[in-house]
Amino acid sequence: MIKVALIGAGKMGISHLAILGAHPDVEIVGVADTTKIVTEVLSKYTNFQCFSDYHKMIEEERPDAVVVAVPTKYHASLVEQLLNRGIHVFVEKPFCLCVNDGLALTKIAIEKHLVNQVGYHNKFIGTFLEAKNLIEQGAIGDIMHFSGDMNGPVVIKQKQNNWRSKPEEGGGCLMDYAAHLIDLINYLVAPISNVQGVILKSFYSGQVEDSVFSLLETENHISGVINVNWSDETYRKMSTQITIIGSKGKIIVDATELKVYLKHDINIDNYTKGWNIKHINDFSEDVDFFLRGEEYSAQMNHFIKAVQQNEPNHINNFKSASQTDYVIDLIRNFNN
Amino acid sequence: MKRILFGDNQFFGVNHISDEKSRAQAIRFKEDIAILNTLDKAIDTGVTTFMCTTHDRIAQLCDVIRKNPVKYDGFAMYPCLPYAHKYANAVTELGIVGTLKQYIPGNFFTSIFKGGFAFVSKDYISMMELMIDAEMKMFAGVNTPVIFLQNVITDLLLGLGMKDFFMSYHSYIKHKYNAEPGYITMNMPKLLDFLESAGIENPIICSSINIDGFRMSGGKELYEHTLRTRKVRAIAMQVLSGGATPPQKAIEYICSLPGIESILFGASSKANIQETVSLIRHFDKQYQFSEI
Numbered sequence: 001m002i003k004v005a006l007i008g009a010g011k012m013g014i015s016h017l018a019i020l021g022a023h024p025d026v027e028i029v030g031v032a033d034t035t036k037i038v039t040e041v042l043s044k045y046t047n048f049q050c051f052s053d054y055h056k057m058i059e060e061e062r063p064d065a066v067v068v069a070v071p072t073k074y075h076a077s078l079v080e081q082l083l084n085r086g087i088h089v090f091v092e093k094p095f096c097l098c099v100n101d102g103l104a105l106t107k108i109a110i111e112k113h114l115v116n117q118v119g120y121h122n123k124f125i126g127t128f129l130e131a132k133n134l135i136e137q138g139a140i141g142d143i144m145h146f147s148g149d150m151n152g153p154v155v156i157k158q159k160q161n162n163w164r165s166k167p168e169e170g171g172g173c174l175m176d177y178a179a180h181l182i183d184l185i186n187y188l189v190a191p192i193s194n195v196q197g198v199i200l201k202s203f204y205s206g207q208v209e210d211s212v213f214s215l216l217e218t219e220n221h222i223s224g225v226i227n228v229n230w231s232d233e234t235y236r237k238m239s240t241q242i243t244i245i246g247s248k249g250k251i252i253v254d255a256t257e258l259k260v261y262l263k264h265d266i267n268i269d270n271y272t273k274g275w276n277i278k279h280i281n282d283f284s285e286d287v288d289f290f291l292r293g294e295e296y297s298a299q300m301n302h303f304i305k306a307v308q309q310n311e312p313n314h315i316n317n318f319k320s321a322s323q324t325d326y327v328i329d330l331i332r333n334f335n336n
Numbered sequence: 337m338k339r340i341l342f343g344d345n346q347f348f349g350v351n352h353i354s355d356e357k358s359r360a361q362a363i364r365f366k367e368d369i370a371i372l373n374t375l376d377k378a379i380d381t382g383v384t385t386f387m388c389t390t391h392d393r394i395a396q397l398c399d400v401i402r403k404n405p406v407k408y409d410g411f412a413m414y415p416c417l418p419y420a421h422k423y424a425n426a427v428t429e430l431g432i433v434g435t436l437k438q439y440i441p442g443n444f445f446t447s448i449f450k451g452g453f454a455f456v457s458k459d460y461i462s463m464m465e466l467m468i469d470a471e472m473k474m475f476a477g478v479n480t481p482v483i484f485l486q487n488v489i490t491d492l493l494l495g496l497g498m499k500d501f502f503m504s505y506h507s508y509i510k511h512k513y514n515a516e517p518g519y520i521t522m523n524m525p526k527l528l529d530f531l532e533s534a535g536i537e538n539p540i541i542c543s544s545i546n547i548d549g550f551r552m553s554g555g556k557e558l559y560e561h562t563l564r565t566r567k568v569r570a571i572a573m574q575v576l577s578g579g580a581t582p583p584q585k586a587i588e589y590i591c592s593l594p595g596i597e598s599i600l601f602g603a604s605s606k607a608n609i610q611e612t613v614s615l616i617r618h619f620d621k622q623y624q625f626s627e628i
Contacts, residue, residue: 011427018495022526037433041460045498234362236348237421239355257354279353281550281577290522290553291491 001027002307005063007054007078009033009042012092012119013069015291017048019300020067022289026304029061054078063087065115065307073169076101083108088115090303094179095321099329102322115306115313117299118321120183122240122255124295124302126283131244131253132188139266140246146189146224150181152238154230158204172208174200174328178228181240183316183324185226188253189244190218192327198334203231214331255293256280337385337482337540339625340616341414341571342378342609343602344388347371352551352574361604368396377606379411381613387414387542387600389486395474402477416484416520417471424488439467461504468508482540483509484518494527499534506536516540523553524570525562542571542600547589550577563595573600576612583615591619 004026006017013033020026032054033039039050051057058066065088068078076096082089083105095118096102109116122128134140154177186192194217200209212228241254249262260276270276287297305311345351349362365371371393375386388394394415401408426435472483485505493501509517517540521527524543531539545563549556551574563570575590576583590599599616603609 010432011424014492014496018492020495021497022495022523035433037436042496044460045500046496048496234359236350236358236362237424241355254355256352257356281353281548284550286549286553286555288554289491289495289526290551291495292488 001025002304003027003029003062003064004067004304005030005032005054005057005061005065006067006069007032007057008068008070008092009035009038010069013067014038015296016067016069016090016300018291019289019297021046021048023300023304024288025308029063030057032057058082058085058087065090065303068092069119071169072175073097076105079105080108083112083114083116086112086114088303088307090117090119090300092119093183093321093324094118094175094328095318095325097175099322099325102318102325106318106322109318115303116318117303117306117313118316118318119299120180120316120321120324121293121295121299122180122184123187123315124298125255125293126280126285127253127255127258127278128184128188130258130278130283131242131251134251134260134268134271135188135244135246137268139249139260139262139268139271140244140251141248143189143222143244143246145245146185146222147243148181148185148224148226148228149241150177150226150228150239151232151235152177152230153233153235154238155204155210156231156233158206167208172205173210173228173230174212174331177230177238178212178226178331179324179328180238181226181228181242182327183321184240184242185216185218185224186320186323186327188242189222189224190220191323192216192224192330193219195327195330195334197336198331199336200331203229212331214334216327258283337569337571337598338383338412339598339620340383340613341385341387341598341600342375342383343573343600344386344391344394346602346604347374348389348391348393353577364604368393368400371397372400374604374609378609381610383609383613384410385412385414387416387484390415390417390419390471390474392419398474398476398478412479412481413475414482414484414518415472415475415480416486417468418486418489419471420486420488436463439470461500464501464504465508465512468505469512472513480513480515482516482518483513484520484540484542487520487522490519490521490527491523494521494523494530497530499530502531502536503534518542518571520573522551524568525554525558528562528566528568538567538569540569540571540597542573544574545570545572545590545593545596546575546577546581547586548577548581550574560593563593566595568595569597570595571598571600572596575599575601583611587612587615588619588622591616591623591625 009031028048031048032051042048043050066082068091079089197215199213201211203210210231214226216224244251252259258278262273265273284294287294306313346361347365349358351358506517509515520542524541544551552559572590576586601612
């Protein structure tokens with residue numbers, strides 16, 4: 001059994017806790033949160049041991065691994081403390097507010113041979129994985145351009161007062177929403193290395209941006225554009241779609257659907273010239289426990305397997321998440 | 337429960353295998369009359385139970401149903417609560433405490449905070465009861481013989497091991513609403529084990545069951561084994577795995593399984609409703625299922 005503790009039992013933390021609670025190889029040794037009502041409810045109605053002070057929890061329970069789901073501004077110092085105690089870390093996205101912090105943590109984790117993962121769950125969704133697979137096999141030839149769209153109904157009126165509305169704490173559409181899309185483009189297309197134009201627009205939030213529009217370029221000179229808006233109530237929930245245009249075809253992919261247009265027949269099973277439409281149920285892998293989506297269980301399985309040394313720690317490690325932090329930084333600091 | 341239940345995903349832009357389709361459906365069913373017309377088509381084929389989330393728009397449908405008692409005589413609604421996205425979006429915006437403040441009726445929550453957390457265990461359960469009452473308000477005067485807990489909440493409580501909440505939900509629905517409690521889940525075998533361990537016998541459980549094994553956590557074989565060997569009033573949903581399998585094949589599989597009391601499906605067009613209903617009736621005859 002892997003001894004796992006949770007720090008931060010908010011929306012994502014509780015969701016991770018339920019998934020880990022149902023995991024056959026995991027023993028939850030503690031939950032730390034500073035909100036009293038949360039620890040009180042968990043103490044009363046679950047078998048988890050709760051702490052208001054995470055130091056005390058680490059000291060007493062000696063977890064093998066910790067899941068960190070606190071506001072982004074606390075990530076760097078918290079993760080550093082955990083790594084220095086030889087603890088494997090899964091931390092929510094985005095990784096760090098400061099790129100250099102993330103790079104330093106990456107170095108420590110590698111030196112100490114500790115498993116390190118960040119919660120970019122899209123990389124565990126079957127449609128995106130298949131898109132990656134097709135691109136790697138050259139199905140659409142050389143990539144020429146990409147376009148990423150991300151929409152959702154997070155802030156749809158003028159009223160907000162929590163850490164997500166404070167730029168210095170890692171709030172805002174760029175860090176909270178666009179981070180997912182940037183991470184996915186880094187993975188599917190190539191790492192973004194250059195920013196050519198940015199509009200960060202606030203519709204309702206005042207202090208932070210509610211949308212991110214940007215012209216980008218990858219390190220191998222592929223151009224692209226992203227349109228991100230978390231103030232769009234015509235979307236029921238977060239929706240991420242990427243269009244990738246190649247010399248031999250085109251891919252349009254979101255979390256449920258994969259549409260592939262091929263100019264010619266290719267040597268890949270079940271794909272032919274013209275349009276090929278696939279759905280998530282063609283790809284989704286069975287999980288033992290489902291909450292909100294296979295990808296949330298799959299990313300935790302990956303983390304636990306890496307801790308057990310049954311899988312390499314190659315998806316969403318600190319290194320790749322730092323690349324995403326780097327692009328966020330480029331966009332944030334761009335002068336038009 | 338009736339053998340065939342009509343679902344509401346298509347009305348509210350929920351489609352598990354295509355975001356694009358879900359947006360098209362949201363446009364198609366913008367007006368309540370469009371939903372009512374489709375419901376009438378289902379009723380015409382003899383499907384008289386509508387299983388629906390506590391979406392705001394359901395309140396308006398309930399008004400119509402209350403105003404037309406003759407037309408909707410024998411019609412039943414199975415509410416599924418809560419409408420989880422409403423709360424999930426609120427938690428992102430307001431945090432957990434802010435969300436509770438916003439949605440717990442009256443000044444219940446304020447008074448708790450003033451008390452400096454000096455309250456006993458029972459209060460959290462009454463908080464849940466108040467939230468159930470708030471969600472159920474729209475159904476006053478409508479026949480709701482089964483009331484479901486939505487899968488996100490069921491599965492969250494299951495993962496966290498919150499037995500007391502299941503037990504309290506179960507008895508509250510029975511006593512306050514004189515209805516059967518039901519549970520929607522993506523983890524049917526695990527939930528059944530857990531409910532039994534909480535002393536809940538032969539529960540109504542609605543879960544994905546389909547020939548493709550889509551969203552059947554733990555695997556299709558485990559589900560089939562559970563249906564064959566355990567006491568559970570199972571409702572199969574996502575029987576067409578979101579529309580990917582030919583309906584004939586998908587429905588035959590469901591009708592051939594033992595232990596499935598009801599089949600839940602949703603469709604937008606008259607032709608699709610009729611096709612699914614007649615396929616179920618056809619294969620039920622073949623596999624000799626008789627409605628109780």
